Amino acid sequence: MTSSARVVLATSAETFESALASAKPGGLCLLHFRADWAAQCVQMSLVMDELAKEPAYSAVTFVNVEAEQVPQVTSRFGVLAVPTFLLVRRAAESQQPQVVDRLNGADPAALAAKLSAAVSATAPATGGDVAAAPKETQAQLEARLKSLLTRSPVLLFMKGSPDAPRCGFSRQIVELLRKHAEVAPFDHFDILTDQAVREGLKKLSNWPTYPQLYAAGELLGGLDVVREMDEAGELGPALKAAVTARLEKLVKAAPVMLFMKGSPDAPRCGFSRQIVELLRSEGVQFGHFDILQDNSVREGLKKFSNWPTFPQLYADGQLLGGLDIVREMQQAGELKEALPASCRA
Structure with a gap:
Protein backbone atom coordinates (compact mmCIF):
# COMPACT_ATOMS: atom_id res chain seq x y z
CA MET A 1 0.00 0.00 0.00
CA THR A 2 1.55 3.32 -1.04
CA SER A 3 0.93 6.93 -0.08
CA SER A 4 0.67 10.02 -2.25
CA ALA A 5 3.48 12.59 -2.33
CA ARG A 6 1.69 14.73 0.30
CA VAL A 7 1.15 11.80 2.66
CA VAL A 8 4.16 10.55 4.61
CA LEU A 9 4.49 6.79 5.11
CA ALA A 10 5.80 5.79 8.55
CA THR A 11 7.08 2.22 8.75
CA SER A 12 9.41 2.68 11.72
CA ALA A 13 9.60 4.73 14.88
CA GLU A 14 12.31 6.82 13.26
CA THR A 15 10.25 7.72 10.17
CA PHE A 16 7.25 8.46 12.40
CA GLU A 17 9.21 10.87 14.61
CA SER A 18 10.72 12.47 11.51
CA ALA A 19 7.24 13.03 10.08
CA LEU A 20 6.08 14.73 13.29
CA ALA A 21 9.22 16.85 13.39
CA SER A 22 8.52 18.10 9.86
CA ALA A 23 5.44 19.97 11.12
CA LYS A 24 5.78 23.49 12.49
CA PRO A 25 5.48 23.91 16.28
CA GLY A 26 1.75 24.14 16.93
CA GLY A 27 1.00 22.62 13.53
CA LEU A 28 -1.55 19.87 12.96
CA CYS A 29 -0.75 16.30 11.97
CA LEU A 30 -3.35 13.76 10.84
CA LEU A 31 -2.20 10.23 11.71
CA HIS A 32 -3.82 7.21 10.04
CA PHE A 33 -2.94 3.96 11.82
CA ARG A 34 -3.52 1.23 9.25
CA ALA A 35 -2.64 -2.28 8.07
CA ASP A 36 -2.39 -3.74 4.56
CA TRP A 37 -4.77 -6.60 5.33
CA ALA A 38 -7.67 -4.33 6.35
CA ALA A 39 -9.92 -3.37 3.43
CA GLN A 40 -11.23 -0.35 5.35
CA CYS A 41 -7.68 0.98 5.58
CA VAL A 42 -7.32 0.84 1.80
CA GLN A 43 -10.47 2.93 1.44
CA MET A 44 -9.41 5.43 4.08
CA SER A 45 -5.92 5.78 2.61
CA LEU A 46 -7.58 7.04 -0.57
CA VAL A 47 -9.58 9.48 1.56
CA MET A 48 -6.31 10.67 3.14
CA ASP A 49 -4.85 11.24 -0.33
CA GLU A 50 -7.86 13.35 -1.36
CA LEU A 51 -7.84 15.40 1.83
CA ALA A 52 -4.13 16.07 1.41
CA LYS A 53 -4.83 17.66 -2.00
CA GLU A 54 -7.17 20.27 -0.52
CA PRO A 55 -5.57 23.77 -0.43
CA ALA A 56 -7.28 24.44 2.91
CA TYR A 57 -5.17 21.67 4.47
CA SER A 58 -1.83 22.65 2.96
CA ALA A 59 -0.38 23.30 6.44
CA VAL A 60 -1.47 19.89 7.78
CA THR A 61 1.04 17.03 7.90
CA PHE A 62 -0.59 13.77 6.77
CA VAL A 63 0.97 10.50 7.97
CA ASN A 64 0.03 6.90 7.17
CA VAL A 65 1.35 4.78 10.04
CA GLU A 66 1.84 1.05 9.47
CA ALA A 67 0.46 0.05 12.87
CA GLU A 68 1.92 -3.45 13.13
CA GLN A 69 5.40 -2.25 12.20
CA VAL A 70 5.56 0.37 14.96
CA PRO A 71 4.05 -1.29 18.07
CA GLN A 72 5.76 1.20 20.37
CA VAL A 73 3.97 4.05 18.59
CA THR A 74 0.55 2.37 18.59
CA SER A 75 0.91 1.60 22.30
CA ARG A 76 2.01 5.15 23.04
CA PHE A 77 -1.16 6.54 21.49
CA GLY A 78 -3.50 3.81 22.78
CA VAL A 79 -4.38 2.46 19.32
CA LEU A 80 -6.19 -0.90 19.60
CA ALA A 81 -7.54 -1.43 16.08
CA VAL A 82 -7.22 -0.22 12.51
CA PRO A 83 -8.15 2.09 11.01
CA THR A 84 -7.70 4.65 13.76
CA PHE A 85 -7.14 8.36 13.13
CA LEU A 86 -5.52 10.85 15.47
CA LEU A 87 -5.33 14.59 15.00
CA VAL A 88 -2.32 15.79 16.96
CA ARG A 89 -0.74 19.18 17.42
CA ARG A 90 3.03 19.30 17.42
CA ALA A 91 4.41 20.74 20.64
CA ALA A 92 7.68 22.53 21.20
CA GLU A 93 10.95 20.66 20.83
CA SER A 94 11.36 17.66 23.19
CA GLN A 95 7.67 17.74 24.20
CA GLN A 96 5.07 15.14 23.31
CA PRO A 97 2.45 16.04 20.66
CA GLN A 98 -1.01 16.89 22.00
CA VAL A 99 -3.92 14.73 20.83
CA VAL A 100 -6.64 17.09 19.56
CA ASP A 101 -9.21 14.59 18.29
CA ARG A 102 -9.66 10.91 17.48
CA LEU A 103 -11.71 8.76 15.12
CA ASN A 104 -11.99 4.98 15.35
CA GLY A 105 -13.09 3.15 12.21
CA ALA A 106 -13.74 4.05 8.58
CA ASP A 107 -15.97 7.10 8.33
CA PRO A 108 -14.84 9.50 5.59
CA ALA A 109 -17.45 12.16 6.40
CA ALA A 110 -16.59 12.16 10.11
CA LEU A 111 -12.87 12.34 9.35
CA ALA A 112 -13.34 15.31 7.03
CA ALA A 113 -15.50 17.06 9.62
CA LYS A 114 -12.99 16.54 12.43
CA LEU A 115 -10.12 17.76 10.26
CA SER A 116 -12.06 20.84 9.18
CA ALA A 117 -12.96 21.67 12.79
CA ALA A 118 -9.36 21.29 13.95
CA VAL A 119 -8.03 23.48 11.15
CA SER A 120 -10.71 26.11 11.79
CA ALA A 121 -9.63 26.26 15.44
CA THR A 122 -6.11 27.12 14.31
CA ALA A 123 -6.14 30.67 12.96
CA PRO A 124 -3.13 32.05 11.02
CA ALA A 125 -0.99 34.49 12.95
CA THR A 126 1.16 37.32 11.60
CA GLY A 127 4.48 36.24 10.20
CA GLY A 128 3.03 33.02 8.78
CA ASP A 129 3.15 31.13 12.07
CA VAL A 130 0.24 29.18 13.49
CA ALA A 131 -1.68 30.50 16.47
CA ALA A 132 -2.52 28.23 19.37
CA ALA A 133 -5.98 26.71 19.62
CA PRO A 134 -8.51 28.59 21.78
CA LYS A 135 -7.56 28.26 25.44
CA GLU A 136 -9.58 25.76 27.43
CA THR A 137 -11.49 27.31 30.33
CA GLU A 248 -22.07 -5.22 36.15
CA LYS A 249 -23.33 -1.78 35.22
CA LEU A 250 -22.45 -2.16 31.54
CA VAL A 251 -24.15 -5.52 30.99
CA LYS A 252 -27.35 -3.99 32.40
CA ALA A 253 -27.08 -0.72 30.48
CA ALA A 254 -29.97 -1.91 28.28
CA PRO A 255 -32.36 -4.88 28.62
CA VAL A 256 -30.52 -6.50 25.71
CA MET A 257 -26.84 -5.58 25.38
CA LEU A 258 -24.46 -6.59 22.61
CA PHE A 259 -20.71 -6.32 23.17
CA MET A 260 -19.17 -6.24 19.72
CA LYS A 261 -16.34 -4.90 17.58
CA GLY A 262 -17.50 -1.62 16.07
CA SER A 263 -21.10 -0.43 16.02
CA PRO A 264 -24.29 -1.95 14.55
CA ASP A 265 -24.05 0.38 11.56
CA ALA A 266 -20.29 -0.08 11.17
CA PRO A 267 -19.29 -3.52 12.52
CA ARG A 268 -15.56 -4.18 12.46
CA CYS A 269 -15.53 -7.97 12.23
CA GLY A 270 -17.61 -10.56 10.40
CA PHE A 271 -19.01 -12.19 13.55
CA SER A 272 -20.23 -8.84 14.86
CA ARG A 273 -21.85 -8.06 11.51
CA GLN A 274 -23.64 -11.42 11.46
CA ILE A 275 -25.07 -11.16 14.97
CA VAL A 276 -26.32 -7.63 14.27
CA GLU A 277 -28.07 -8.88 11.11
CA LEU A 278 -29.59 -11.76 13.09
CA LEU A 279 -30.94 -9.50 15.84
CA ARG A 280 -32.31 -7.01 13.36
CA SER A 281 -34.00 -9.76 11.36
CA GLU A 282 -35.83 -10.72 14.56
CA GLY A 283 -36.78 -7.11 15.28
CA VAL A 284 -34.84 -7.10 18.55
CA GLN A 285 -34.11 -3.74 20.16
CA PHE A 286 -30.66 -3.77 21.73
CA GLY A 287 -27.94 -1.56 23.12
CA HIS A 288 -24.32 -2.06 22.19
CA PHE A 289 -20.78 -1.43 23.42
CA ASP A 290 -17.75 -1.28 21.13
CA ILE A 291 -15.08 -3.33 22.90
CA LEU A 292 -12.38 -1.85 20.66
CA GLN A 293 -12.85 1.45 22.51
CA ASP A 294 -11.90 0.06 25.92
CA ASN A 295 -9.38 -2.72 26.39
CA SER A 296 -10.16 -3.04 30.10
CA VAL A 297 -13.78 -3.88 29.25
CA ARG A 298 -12.67 -6.16 26.43
CA GLU A 299 -10.37 -8.21 28.65
CA GLY A 300 -12.40 -7.89 31.83
CA LEU A 301 -15.61 -9.16 30.26
CA LYS A 302 -13.90 -12.36 29.13
CA LYS A 303 -13.22 -13.25 32.75
CA PHE A 304 -16.40 -11.70 34.18
CA SER A 305 -18.57 -14.06 32.11
CA ASN A 306 -16.00 -16.80 31.53
CA TRP A 307 -16.44 -16.37 27.77
CA PRO A 308 -13.24 -15.82 25.77
CA THR A 309 -14.54 -14.41 22.49
CA PHE A 310 -16.71 -11.65 21.03
CA PRO A 311 -19.43 -10.75 20.22
CA GLN A 312 -21.31 -11.45 23.47
CA LEU A 313 -25.06 -10.97 23.91
CA TYR A 314 -26.68 -10.26 27.31
CA ALA A 315 -30.32 -10.20 28.37
CA ASP A 316 -31.21 -8.59 31.71
CA GLY A 317 -27.53 -8.69 32.63
CA GLN A 318 -27.13 -12.43 31.95
CA LEU A 319 -24.94 -13.82 29.19
CA LEU A 320 -26.82 -15.66 26.44
CA GLY A 321 -23.72 -16.45 24.40
CA GLY A 322 -21.86 -15.61 21.24
CA LEU A 323 -22.86 -15.80 17.59
CA ASP A 324 -23.12 -19.60 17.35
CA ILE A 325 -25.34 -19.97 20.42
CA VAL A 326 -27.55 -17.03 19.48
CA ARG A 327 -27.94 -18.48 15.97
CA GLU A 328 -28.85 -21.90 17.41
CA MET A 329 -31.43 -20.27 19.68
CA GLN A 330 -32.93 -18.46 16.70
CA GLN A 331 -33.11 -21.63 14.61
CA ALA A 332 -34.76 -23.48 17.51
CA GLY A 333 -37.30 -20.69 17.98
CA GLU A 334 -35.96 -19.98 21.48
CA LEU A 335 -34.31 -16.60 21.03
CA LYS A 336 -37.28 -14.29 21.48
CA GLU A 337 -38.44 -16.19 24.55
CA ALA A 338 -35.04 -15.62 26.15
CA LEU A 339 -35.27 -11.86 25.65
CA PRO A 340 -37.22 -9.31 27.71
CA ALA A 341 -40.68 -8.75 26.27
CA SER A 342 -40.02 -5.02 25.93
CA CYS A 343 -37.26 -5.70 23.38
CA ARG A 344 -39.16 -8.06 21.09
CA ALA A 345 -40.85 -6.99 17.88
Whole structure:
Protein backbone atom coordinates (compact mmCIF):
# COMPACT_ATOMS: atom_id res chain seq x y z
CA MET A 1 0.00 0.00 0.00
CA THR A 2 1.55 3.32 -1.04
CA SER A 3 0.93 6.93 -0.08
CA SER A 4 0.67 10.02 -2.25
CA ALA A 5 3.48 12.59 -2.33
CA ARG A 6 1.69 14.73 0.30
CA VAL A 7 1.15 11.80 2.66
CA VAL A 8 4.16 10.55 4.61
CA LEU A 9 4.49 6.79 5.11
CA ALA A 10 5.80 5.79 8.55
CA THR A 11 7.08 2.22 8.75
CA SER A 12 9.41 2.68 11.72
CA ALA A 13 9.60 4.73 14.88
CA GLU A 14 12.31 6.82 13.26
CA THR A 15 10.25 7.72 10.17
CA PHE A 16 7.25 8.46 12.40
CA GLU A 17 9.21 10.87 14.61
CA SER A 18 10.72 12.47 11.51
CA ALA A 19 7.24 13.03 10.08
CA LEU A 20 6.08 14.73 13.29
CA ALA A 21 9.22 16.85 13.39
CA SER A 22 8.52 18.10 9.86
CA ALA A 23 5.44 19.97 11.12
CA LYS A 24 5.78 23.49 12.49
CA PRO A 25 5.48 23.91 16.28
CA GLY A 26 1.75 24.14 16.93
CA GLY A 27 1.00 22.62 13.53
CA LEU A 28 -1.55 19.87 12.96
CA CYS A 29 -0.75 16.30 11.97
CA LEU A 30 -3.35 13.76 10.84
CA LEU A 31 -2.20 10.23 11.71
CA HIS A 32 -3.82 7.21 10.04
CA PHE A 33 -2.94 3.96 11.82
CA ARG A 34 -3.52 1.23 9.25
CA ALA A 35 -2.64 -2.28 8.07
CA ASP A 36 -2.39 -3.74 4.56
CA TRP A 37 -4.77 -6.60 5.33
CA ALA A 38 -7.67 -4.33 6.35
CA ALA A 39 -9.92 -3.37 3.43
CA GLN A 40 -11.23 -0.35 5.35
CA CYS A 41 -7.68 0.98 5.58
CA VAL A 42 -7.32 0.84 1.80
CA GLN A 43 -10.47 2.93 1.44
CA MET A 44 -9.41 5.43 4.08
CA SER A 45 -5.92 5.78 2.61
CA LEU A 46 -7.58 7.04 -0.57
CA VAL A 47 -9.58 9.48 1.56
CA MET A 48 -6.31 10.67 3.14
CA ASP A 49 -4.85 11.24 -0.33
CA GLU A 50 -7.86 13.35 -1.36
CA LEU A 51 -7.84 15.40 1.83
CA ALA A 52 -4.13 16.07 1.41
CA LYS A 53 -4.83 17.66 -2.00
CA GLU A 54 -7.17 20.27 -0.52
CA PRO A 55 -5.57 23.77 -0.43
CA ALA A 56 -7.28 24.44 2.91
CA TYR A 57 -5.17 21.67 4.47
CA SER A 58 -1.83 22.65 2.96
CA ALA A 59 -0.38 23.30 6.44
CA VAL A 60 -1.47 19.89 7.78
CA THR A 61 1.04 17.03 7.90
CA PHE A 62 -0.59 13.77 6.77
CA VAL A 63 0.97 10.50 7.97
CA ASN A 64 0.03 6.90 7.17
CA VAL A 65 1.35 4.78 10.04
CA GLU A 66 1.84 1.05 9.47
CA ALA A 67 0.46 0.05 12.87
CA GLU A 68 1.92 -3.45 13.13
CA GLN A 69 5.40 -2.25 12.20
CA VAL A 70 5.56 0.37 14.96
CA PRO A 71 4.05 -1.29 18.07
CA GLN A 72 5.76 1.20 20.37
CA VAL A 73 3.97 4.05 18.59
CA THR A 74 0.55 2.37 18.59
CA SER A 75 0.91 1.60 22.30
CA ARG A 76 2.01 5.15 23.04
CA PHE A 77 -1.16 6.54 21.49
CA GLY A 78 -3.50 3.81 22.78
CA VAL A 79 -4.38 2.46 19.32
CA LEU A 80 -6.19 -0.90 19.60
CA ALA A 81 -7.54 -1.43 16.08
CA VAL A 82 -7.22 -0.22 12.51
CA PRO A 83 -8.15 2.09 11.01
CA THR A 84 -7.70 4.65 13.76
CA PHE A 85 -7.14 8.36 13.13
CA LEU A 86 -5.52 10.85 15.47
CA LEU A 87 -5.33 14.59 15.00
CA VAL A 88 -2.32 15.79 16.96
CA ARG A 89 -0.74 19.18 17.42
CA ARG A 90 3.03 19.30 17.42
CA ALA A 91 4.41 20.74 20.64
CA ALA A 92 7.68 22.53 21.20
CA GLU A 93 10.95 20.66 20.83
CA SER A 94 11.36 17.66 23.19
CA GLN A 95 7.67 17.74 24.20
CA GLN A 96 5.07 15.14 23.31
CA PRO A 97 2.45 16.04 20.66
CA GLN A 98 -1.01 16.89 22.00
CA VAL A 99 -3.92 14.73 20.83
CA VAL A 100 -6.64 17.09 19.56
CA ASP A 101 -9.21 14.59 18.29
CA ARG A 102 -9.66 10.91 17.48
CA LEU A 103 -11.71 8.76 15.12
CA ASN A 104 -11.99 4.98 15.35
CA GLY A 105 -13.09 3.15 12.21
CA ALA A 106 -13.74 4.05 8.58
CA ASP A 107 -15.97 7.10 8.33
CA PRO A 108 -14.84 9.50 5.59
CA ALA A 109 -17.45 12.16 6.40
CA ALA A 110 -16.59 12.16 10.11
CA LEU A 111 -12.87 12.34 9.35
CA ALA A 112 -13.34 15.31 7.03
CA ALA A 113 -15.50 17.06 9.62
CA LYS A 114 -12.99 16.54 12.43
CA LEU A 115 -10.12 17.76 10.26
CA SER A 116 -12.06 20.84 9.18
CA ALA A 117 -12.96 21.67 12.79
CA ALA A 118 -9.36 21.29 13.95
CA VAL A 119 -8.03 23.48 11.15
CA SER A 120 -10.71 26.11 11.79
CA ALA A 121 -9.63 26.26 15.44
CA THR A 122 -6.11 27.12 14.31
CA ALA A 123 -6.14 30.67 12.96
CA PRO A 124 -3.13 32.05 11.02
CA ALA A 125 -0.99 34.49 12.95
CA THR A 126 1.16 37.32 11.60
CA GLY A 127 4.48 36.24 10.20
CA GLY A 128 3.03 33.02 8.78
CA ASP A 129 3.15 31.13 12.07
CA VAL A 130 0.24 29.18 13.49
CA ALA A 131 -1.68 30.50 16.47
CA ALA A 132 -2.52 28.23 19.37
CA ALA A 133 -5.98 26.71 19.62
CA PRO A 134 -8.51 28.59 21.78
CA LYS A 135 -7.56 28.26 25.44
CA GLU A 136 -9.58 25.76 27.43
CA THR A 137 -11.49 27.31 30.33
CA GLN A 138 -11.10 25.96 33.87
CA ALA A 139 -14.67 24.65 33.81
CA GLN A 140 -14.05 22.87 30.50
CA LEU A 141 -10.84 21.33 31.84
CA GLU A 142 -12.53 20.08 35.01
CA ALA A 143 -15.35 18.55 32.97
CA ARG A 144 -12.79 16.85 30.72
CA LEU A 145 -10.85 15.52 33.69
CA LYS A 146 -13.96 14.11 35.38
CA SER A 147 -14.97 12.42 32.12
CA LEU A 148 -11.46 11.05 31.71
CA LEU A 149 -11.42 9.59 35.23
CA THR A 150 -14.48 7.46 34.46
CA ARG A 151 -13.16 6.28 31.09
CA SER A 152 -11.96 2.97 32.51
CA PRO A 153 -12.45 1.21 35.87
CA VAL A 154 -8.69 1.13 36.49
CA LEU A 155 -6.80 4.07 35.01
CA LEU A 156 -3.13 4.92 35.42
CA PHE A 157 -1.83 8.43 34.74
CA MET A 158 1.83 7.97 33.95
CA LYS A 159 4.77 9.23 31.95
CA GLY A 160 4.88 7.28 28.70
CA SER A 161 3.02 4.03 28.10
CA PRO A 162 3.07 0.63 29.87
CA ASP A 163 5.34 -0.77 27.15
CA ALA A 164 7.51 2.34 27.04
CA PRO A 165 7.46 4.09 30.44
CA ARG A 166 9.43 7.32 30.55
CA CYS A 167 10.36 7.43 34.22
CA GLY A 168 11.35 4.87 36.83
CA PHE A 169 8.29 5.40 39.03
CA SER A 170 5.96 4.79 36.08
CA ARG A 171 7.87 1.63 35.17
CA GLN A 172 7.62 0.29 38.73
CA ILE A 173 3.88 0.90 39.09
CA VAL A 174 3.23 -0.77 35.73
CA GLU A 175 5.10 -3.84 36.98
CA LEU A 176 2.87 -3.92 40.08
CA LEU A 177 -0.34 -3.56 38.06
CA ARG A 178 0.65 -6.24 35.58
CA LYS A 179 0.76 -8.73 38.45
CA HIS A 180 -3.02 -8.26 38.72
CA ALA A 181 -3.83 -7.77 35.03
CA GLU A 182 -5.51 -11.18 34.80
CA VAL A 183 -8.31 -10.06 37.11
CA ALA A 184 -8.08 -6.30 36.62
CA PRO A 185 -6.83 -5.02 33.24
CA PHE A 186 -5.81 -1.37 33.39
CA ASP A 187 -5.95 1.57 31.03
CA HIS A 188 -3.42 4.40 30.92
CA PHE A 189 -3.03 8.06 30.02
CA ASP A 190 0.32 9.56 29.09
CA ILE A 191 0.49 12.90 30.92
CA LEU A 192 3.39 13.99 28.71
CA THR A 193 0.95 14.32 25.80
CA ASP A 194 -1.32 16.84 27.55
CA GLN A 195 0.07 19.56 29.82
CA ALA A 196 -3.41 20.76 30.83
CA VAL A 197 -4.33 17.31 32.14
CA ARG A 198 -0.94 16.96 33.81
CA GLU A 199 -1.35 20.18 35.83
CA GLY A 200 -5.13 20.08 36.24
CA LEU A 201 -5.20 16.61 37.76
CA LYS A 202 -2.73 17.65 40.45
CA LYS A 203 -5.20 20.27 41.66
CA LEU A 204 -8.37 18.22 41.15
CA SER A 205 -7.10 15.30 43.21
CA ASN A 206 -4.79 17.29 45.48
CA TRP A 207 -1.90 14.99 44.59
CA PRO A 208 1.26 16.73 43.32
CA THR A 209 3.21 13.91 41.69
CA TYR A 210 2.95 11.13 39.12
CA PRO A 211 2.14 8.34 38.52
CA GLN A 212 -1.42 8.39 39.89
CA LEU A 213 -3.70 5.34 39.97
CA TYR A 214 -7.50 5.59 39.92
CA ALA A 215 -10.10 2.87 40.52
CA ALA A 216 -13.76 3.53 39.76
CA GLY A 217 -12.91 7.21 39.31
CA GLU A 218 -11.34 7.55 42.76
CA LEU A 219 -7.66 8.17 43.46
CA LEU A 220 -5.88 5.25 45.13
CA GLY A 221 -2.51 6.99 45.24
CA GLY A 222 0.95 7.03 43.74
CA LEU A 223 3.67 4.41 43.63
CA ASP A 224 4.32 4.23 47.38
CA VAL A 225 0.63 3.85 48.30
CA VAL A 226 0.05 1.28 45.57
CA ARG A 227 3.12 -0.69 46.64
CA GLU A 228 1.90 -0.71 50.26
CA MET A 229 -1.54 -1.92 49.15
CA ASP A 230 0.07 -4.68 47.12
CA GLU A 231 2.26 -5.81 50.02
CA ALA A 232 -0.80 -5.85 52.29
CA GLY A 233 -2.77 -7.96 49.80
CA GLU A 234 -5.26 -5.13 49.24
CA LEU A 235 -4.42 -4.01 45.71
CA GLY A 236 -5.79 -6.95 43.72
CA PRO A 237 -9.20 -6.98 45.47
CA ALA A 238 -9.55 -3.19 45.14
CA LEU A 239 -8.83 -3.26 41.42
CA LYS A 240 -11.04 -6.29 40.80
CA ALA A 241 -13.94 -4.64 42.64
CA ALA A 242 -13.67 -1.56 40.43
CA VAL A 243 -13.63 -3.65 37.25
CA THR A 244 -16.52 -5.86 38.39
CA ALA A 245 -18.69 -2.88 39.37
CA ARG A 246 -18.22 -1.29 35.96
CA LEU A 247 -18.95 -4.52 34.09
CA GLU A 248 -22.07 -5.22 36.15
CA LYS A 249 -23.33 -1.78 35.22
CA LEU A 250 -22.45 -2.16 31.54
CA VAL A 251 -24.15 -5.52 30.99
CA LYS A 252 -27.35 -3.99 32.40
CA ALA A 253 -27.08 -0.72 30.48
CA ALA A 254 -29.97 -1.91 28.28
CA PRO A 255 -32.36 -4.88 28.62
CA VAL A 256 -30.52 -6.50 25.71
CA MET A 257 -26.84 -5.58 25.38
CA LEU A 258 -24.46 -6.59 22.61
CA PHE A 259 -20.71 -6.32 23.17
CA MET A 260 -19.17 -6.24 19.72
CA LYS A 261 -16.34 -4.90 17.58
CA GLY A 262 -17.50 -1.62 16.07
CA SER A 263 -21.10 -0.43 16.02
CA PRO A 264 -24.29 -1.95 14.55
CA ASP A 265 -24.05 0.38 11.56
CA ALA A 266 -20.29 -0.08 11.17
CA PRO A 267 -19.29 -3.52 12.52
CA ARG A 268 -15.56 -4.18 12.46
CA CYS A 269 -15.53 -7.97 12.23
CA GLY A 270 -17.61 -10.56 10.40
CA PHE A 271 -19.01 -12.19 13.55
CA SER A 272 -20.23 -8.84 14.86
CA ARG A 273 -21.85 -8.06 11.51
CA GLN A 274 -23.64 -11.42 11.46
CA ILE A 275 -25.07 -11.16 14.97
CA VAL A 276 -26.32 -7.63 14.27
CA GLU A 277 -28.07 -8.88 11.11
CA LEU A 278 -29.59 -11.76 13.09
CA LEU A 279 -30.94 -9.50 15.84
CA ARG A 280 -32.31 -7.01 13.36
CA SER A 281 -34.00 -9.76 11.36
CA GLU A 282 -35.83 -10.72 14.56
CA GLY A 283 -36.78 -7.11 15.28
CA VAL A 284 -34.84 -7.10 18.55
CA GLN A 285 -34.11 -3.74 20.16
CA PHE A 286 -30.66 -3.77 21.73
CA GLY A 287 -27.94 -1.56 23.12
CA HIS A 288 -24.32 -2.06 22.19
CA PHE A 289 -20.78 -1.43 23.42
CA ASP A 290 -17.75 -1.28 21.13
CA ILE A 291 -15.08 -3.33 22.90
CA LEU A 292 -12.38 -1.85 20.66
CA GLN A 293 -12.85 1.45 22.51
CA ASP A 294 -11.90 0.06 25.92
CA ASN A 295 -9.38 -2.72 26.39
CA SER A 296 -10.16 -3.04 30.10
CA VAL A 297 -13.78 -3.88 29.25
CA ARG A 298 -12.67 -6.16 26.43
CA GLU A 299 -10.37 -8.21 28.65
CA GLY A 300 -12.40 -7.89 31.83
CA LEU A 301 -15.61 -9.16 30.26
CA LYS A 302 -13.90 -12.36 29.13
CA LYS A 303 -13.22 -13.25 32.75
CA PHE A 304 -16.40 -11.70 34.18
CA SER A 305 -18.57 -14.06 32.11
CA ASN A 306 -16.00 -16.80 31.53
CA TRP A 307 -16.44 -16.37 27.77
CA PRO A 308 -13.24 -15.82 25.77
CA THR A 309 -14.54 -14.41 22.49
CA PHE A 310 -16.71 -11.65 21.03
CA PRO A 311 -19.43 -10.75 20.22
CA GLN A 312 -21.31 -11.45 23.47
CA LEU A 313 -25.06 -10.97 23.91
CA TYR A 314 -26.68 -10.26 27.31
CA ALA A 315 -30.32 -10.20 28.37
CA ASP A 316 -31.21 -8.59 31.71
CA GLY A 317 -27.53 -8.69 32.63
CA GLN A 318 -27.13 -12.43 31.95
CA LEU A 319 -24.94 -13.82 29.19
CA LEU A 320 -26.82 -15.66 26.44
CA GLY A 321 -23.72 -16.45 24.40
CA GLY A 322 -21.86 -15.61 21.24
CA LEU A 323 -22.86 -15.80 17.59
CA ASP A 324 -23.12 -19.60 17.35
CA ILE A 325 -25.34 -19.97 20.42
CA VAL A 326 -27.55 -17.03 19.48
CA ARG A 327 -27.94 -18.48 15.97
CA GLU A 328 -28.85 -21.90 17.41
CA MET A 329 -31.43 -20.27 19.68
CA GLN A 330 -32.93 -18.46 16.70
CA GLN A 331 -33.11 -21.63 14.61
CA ALA A 332 -34.76 -23.48 17.51
CA GLY A 333 -37.30 -20.69 17.98
CA GLU A 334 -35.96 -19.98 21.48
CA LEU A 335 -34.31 -16.60 21.03
CA LYS A 336 -37.28 -14.29 21.48
CA GLU A 337 -38.44 -16.19 24.55
CA ALA A 338 -35.04 -15.62 26.15
CA LEU A 339 -35.27 -11.86 25.65
CA PRO A 340 -37.22 -9.31 27.71
CA ALA A 341 -40.68 -8.75 26.27
CA SER A 342 -40.02 -5.02 25.93
CA CYS A 343 -37.26 -5.70 23.38
CA ARG A 344 -39.16 -8.06 21.09
CA ALA A 345 -40.85 -6.99 17.88
